[in-house]
Amino acid sequence: MMFKELHPSLRNAMYVVLFSFTALVAATFYTIRLTYKNFEPVMDKNYYEIGLNYEKAIENQKELLKQGYVLKSNWDNLNLIPFGESEISVQLEKGGTVTSAKSVVVYLERNATTKNTVHYNLKPNANGFSGKIPLLEKGTWNLRLVADIDGKSFEREGKISVR
Numbered sequence: 001m002m003f004k005e006l007h008p009s010l011r012n013a014m015y016v017v018l019f020s021f022t023a024l025v026a027a028t029f030y031t032i033r034l035t036y037k038n039f040e041p042v043m044d045k046n047y048y049e050i051g052l053n054y055e056k057a058i059e060n061q062k063e064l065l066k067q068g069y070v071l072k073s074n075w076d077n078l079n080l081i082p083f084g085e086s087e088i089s090v091q092l093e094k095g096g097t098v099t100s101a102k103s104v105v106v107y108l109e110r111n112a113t114t115k116n117t118v119h120y121n122l123k124p125n126a127n128g129f130s131g132k133i134p135l136l137e138k139g140t141w142n143l144r145l146v147a148d149i150d151g152k153s154f155e156r157e158g159k160i161s162v163r
Helices: 008-037 047-052 054-066
Strands: 069-073 084-094 097-099 103-110 113-121 123-125 128-135 139-149 152-162
Touching: 047 054, 054 152, 069 139, 069 152, 084 103, 084 139, 103 128, 113 128
Parallel strands: none
Antiparallel strands: 069 084, 084 097, 084 128, 103 113, 103 139, 123 128, 139 152
């Protein structure tokens, strides 16, 4: 016995302290192990370049909005989008008439993490752009539509609910 010369009540207290300390160290190592095993980055890998171009992107967005550009999609009026693969069609309009862009990309993101962020390049068609998007996880998603208009990025953000 480790504490045999101590009074029985003090001996029991020392065993409780020793057990608590051992449990604390074990819990700390377990937490560190979980952290490394399930680590996910919380920011974009290109955060520095995005930061450098942030002011320019805001100016481009304001300029394109002033010119009357608007992004519309068939998901705009849907409260709930069904689980599984769904068709999205996106139109770029300028002053109420459909116009063209070089490309349109759909980004689906969750808040505060990049783990589930996905993007889909839409294919051009007669009315704009369209594509099939697999919605394989239920819940609320941040939806970003990004159109390339003569090298300038034009964005629209919103939320969708997948059920």
